[in-house]
Amino acid sequence: MTSTPIHTPDEFASDAASRPLRLVVVSAGVSDPSTTRLLADRATQKTIDLLGEAGMPATVNVIELSGLAVEIAQAIVAGLPGVRLQAAIELLAGADAVIASTPVYKAGISGLFKSFADVLDNDLLIAKPVILAATAGTPRHAMVVDEQLRPLFAFLRAMPMPTSLFAAPDDWGSTTLGDRIARAATELMLFLRSGVGASIADSNWSGYQHRFAGNATAAERSVADVDFDTDLMRLAAGGGR
Amino acid sequence: MQFGIFSVGDIAPDPTTGTTQSEAERISNLVRVAQRADEVGLDVFALGEHHNPPFVPSSPPTLLAHIAALTKQIVLSTSVTLITTNDPVKLAEDYAMLQHVAKGRLDLMVGRGNTVPVYPWFGKDIRQGVALALENYNLLHRLWREDVVDWEGSFRTPLQGFTSTPRPLDDVPPFVWHGSIRTPEIAEQAAFYGNGYFANNVLAPNFHFKPLVDFYRDRFEHYGHGTRDQAIVGLGGQAFIAKRSQDAVAAFRPYFEEYPLFKGSSLDDFMARTPLSVGSPQEVIDKTLTFQEGFGDYQRQLWSLDGLALPVEVALEQVELLGTEVVPVLRKEMAARRAPGVPDAPTHASLVSAKYGDAEPRQPRPNPNRGDNLSGASPYQDSDPNAPARFPLAA
Numbered sequence: 001m002t003s004t005p006i007h008t009p010d011e012f013a014s015d016a017a018s019r020p021l022r023l024v025v026v027s028a029g030v031s032d033p034s035t036t037r038l039l040a041d042r043a044t045q046k047t048i049d050l051l052g053e054a055g056m057p058a059t060v061n062v063i064e065l066s067g068l069a070v071e072i073a074q075a076i077v078a079g080l081p082g083v084r085l086q087a088a089i090e091l092l093a094g095a096d097a098v099i100a101s102t103p104v105y106k107a108g109i110s111g112l113f114k115s116f117a118d119v120l121d122n123d124l125l126i127a128k129p130v131i132l133a134a135t136a137g138t139p140r141h142a143m144v145v146d147e148q149l150r151p152l153f154a155f156l157r158a159m160p161m162p163t164s165l166f167a168a169p170d171d172w173g174s175t176t177l178g179d180r181i182a183r184a185a186t187e188l189m190l191f192l193r194s195g196v197g198a199s200i201a202d203s204n205w206s207g208y209q210h211r212f213a214g215n216a217t218a219a220e221r222s223v224a225d226v227d228f229d230t231d232l233m234r235l236a237a238g239g240g241r
Numbered sequence: 242m243q244f245g246i247f248s249v250g251d252i253a254p255d256p257t258t259g260t261t262q263s264e265a266e267r268i269s270n271l272v273r274v275a276q277r278a279d280e281v282g283l284d285v286f287a288l289g290e291h292h293n294p295p296f297v298p299s300s301p302p303t304l305l306a307h308i309a310a311l312t313k314q315i316v317l318s319t320s321v322t323l324i325t326t327n328d329p330v331k332l333a334e335d336y337a338m339l340q341h342v343a344k345g346r347l348d349l350m351v352g353r354g355n356t357v358p359v360y361p362w363f364g365k366d367i368r369q370g371v372a373l374a375l376e377n378y379n380l381l382h383r384l385w386r387e388d389v390v391d392w393e394g395s396f397r398t399p400l401q402g403f404t405s406t407p408r409p410l411d412d413v414p415p416f417v418w419h420g421s422i423r424t425p426e427i428a429e430q431a432a433f434y435g436n437g438y439f440a441n442n443v444l445a446p447n448f449h450f451k452p453l454v455d456f457y458r459d460r461f462e463h464y465g466h467g468t469r470d471q472a473i474v475g476l477g478g479q480a481f482i483a484k485r486s487q488d489a490v491a492a493f494r495p496y497f498e499e500y501p502l503f504k505g506s507s508l509d510d511f512m513a514r515t516p517l518s519v520g521s522p523q524e525v526i527d528k529t530l531t532f533q534e535g536f537g538d539y540q541r542q543l544w545s546l547d548g549l550a551l552p553v554e555v556a557l558e559q560v561e562l563l564g565t566e567v568v569p570v571l572r573k574e575m576a577a578r579r580a581p582g583v584p585d586a587p588t589h590a591s592l593v594s595a596k597y598g599d600a601e602p603r604q605p606r607p608n609p610n611r612g613d614n615l616s617g618a619s620p621y622q623d624s625d626p627n628a629p630a631r632f633p634l635a636a
Contacts, residue, residue, distance in 0.1 A: 074510075078502070078503060078505065078506040078511075080446065080510075080511070082510065082514075212423060212452065212453065221452050222459070226425055226456070231372075232371055232375065235376060235379070236375050236426045236427070236429040237430070239375075239394075
C-alpha cells in the first residue's frame with residue numbers, strides 16, 4: 001500500500017477557500033410542502049449561516065427522492081440507473097456535506113430513502129459529514145433516526161453528526177427544535193472547518209474497498225490512479241516469476 | 242475485424258406462446274445457430290459456461306468440438322471459460338484437444354463468471370475469486386508454452402515435471418481473451434501477456450466500460466506489445482434486427498420485457514441508454530459504429546441474439562440478417578474508418594506465421610514412454626539431447 005501524505009487543516013482551509021462548499025440535501029418527503037424537506041431546509045439554512053460567519057461560503061443542491069422513485073426501483077431491479085438518478089448520484093458524490101431527511105413510516109425510515117441508499121456505491125460517501133433527520137406523526141418514533149439512519153450511514157462509512165434531528169407534530173411548536181437544529185448545524189460547520197473528513201478520505205482512500213470507475217469522485221479511473229504495488233497486481237503481471 | 246455471436250445458452254418460457262425449450266432442444270438449437278453463423282460468413286461463435294439451470298452449456302469443449310465438426314470456417318470461442326473454478330490443468334488439456342480437432346479454429350475467453358454459488362460446487366472460495374483467476378491463468382499460460390512445468394501456487398497442488406498433452410496445435414497456443422467488466426487486475430493481466438481484452442458491453446450504460454478498456458490499452462503499451470491503439474480489444478453487444486425498425490421493436494419487446502433479468506425495465510430506456518441495438522439493419526450498423534468512435538478501433542464484435550427465449554426460427558433469422566445485412570456493411574465502414582497500423586485479432590494462421598515465418602511448425606513427437614517426465618529435459622523427441630537431465634537416474 002502506498003500512503004498519501006496527511007493534509008493539514010490549513011491546506012483544507014485554503015482548498016475550501018478556492019471554491020464554495022457543496023451541501024447536498026437528500027429528502028424522502030413526498031408531500032408538498034413536506035415537513036421532511038422543511039426540517040432539512042432549516043438545518044441547511046442554519047449550517048450555511050454558520051459557515052458564512054466562519055468565512056466559508058457554501059452552495060446547496062437538493063435531491064428530492066419522490067421524483068426519482070421509479071428510476072430508483074428500476075435501478076434496483078435491473079442495475080441500470082436512469083439519467084436523473086445518475087445525476088443525483090453524481091451530485092451526492094461531489095458533496096462536501098449531506099443533510100439526509102426521511103419520513104418515518106411503519107416504525108422505520110421510508111423505503112424510498114433506503115432504496116436510494118441501496119443503489120449508491122459503497123464508497124460514495126466515505127468520511128463525508130452528514131446531518132441525520134427524520135419526521136414522524138408521533139414522538140414515539142423518535143429513536144428511528146439513531147436506530148436506522150445512523151447504522152445505514154455507518155455502513156457507508158460516512159460521518160453522522162452527534163446530534164440527530166427528529167420532529168413530530170409537537171416539535172414544530174417548540175423552540176427546542178431550533179436549538180437542536182443549531183447544535184447539529186454547529187457540529188457540521190466545525191467538522192467542515194476542521195477538514196478532517198476530507199483528510200480521512202484522502203489519506204486512507206486506498207484502504208477502502210472501491211469499484212474501478214465507480215461514482216465516487218476519488219474513484220480510480222485510469223492507470224494514473226491505480227496502485228500497482230499490490231499482491232493481486234503482482235499476480236496479474238505473471239506472479240513475479 | 243471479426244464479427245460474430247456469443248450465447249449463454251439460456252432457456253426461458255417464450256412469453257408469446259408459453260412454451261419452454263427442453264434442454265435437448267436448446268442444445269440442438271445452439272448447434273443450428275452456430276451452423277447458420279458459419280454459413281452466413283460470421284467470423285466467431287462463442288459459447289458461455291454455466292453450471293446451473295436454466296442454462297445448458299456446462300461443457301463447452303464438448304459442444305464446441307461437435308460444432309467444429311459441422312462447420313467450415315467460423316472461429317469457435319468461449320464467453321467465458323471459468324478460469325476461477327476450472328482446474329487450469331484440465332483447461333489446458335481440453336482446449337488444446339479442441340484446438341486440434343477444430344484445426345486451429347479456436348480461441349478462448351477466460352473470465353470469472355457471475356454465478357456466486359458455482360465456487361463451492363467446484364470446491365473453490367469466492368473470496369479468492371480474483372486471485373484464483375490470475376493464478377490459474379498464469380499456470381495455463383505456462384502449460385501451453387512449456388513442455389515440462391514445475392509449478393507451485395496457492396490454490397492447487399504443486400506440479401512437478403508435468404506435461405500437458407496434447408501440445409497445442411503446431412505448438413502455437415490458442416489466442417486468449419480476458420473478459421472483465423469491473424476488475425482492473427484482469428485488464429492488467431491481459432495487457433501483461435499481450436492477450437486480448439473483452440468488455441461485455443451489455444446491461445450497462447453506453448461506454449461504461451471505456452475506463453477499463455483505456456486502462457488495458459495503456460498497460461498493453463506499457464508492457465511493450467505495441468501502441469495503445471494496437472491493443473486487441475473485443476466488445477460484446479446485444480441486437481434484434483428486422484427489416485423495418487418498428488417491426489423489430491414490436492417483435493422484441495415481449496421477449497425483453499418478460500425476461501426475468503429485465504422485468505420492470507423499459508425496452509426503450511435500454512435501447513437509448515445501453516449498447517442494446519434493436520431496429521433495422523441500418524440502425525444496428527449506426528449504433529455499432531458508435532462503439533468504434535467511443536472505444537477506438539477494435540478487433541472483435543460479438544452480439545448476443547439467440548437468447549431471451551427467442552424461438553430457434555427467429556434466432557436463425559437474426560443470424561441471417563446479421564450476417565447478410567449488417568456485418569458486410571460494418572466490415573466496409575469500420576475498415577474505412579480504421580487508423581493505419583491497427584492489427585486484426587490474431588488467428589491460428591497469423592500466430593503460426595508470426596512464430597515460424599515460412600518454416601514448418603513444430604510437431605511434437607513423444608519419446609518412448611519412461612513413465613514420467615522427471616528425469617529428462619523434455620518428453621519430446623526434438624528436445625536438445627545435450628540438455629542435462631535435472632534428476633539423472635542412478636547408473
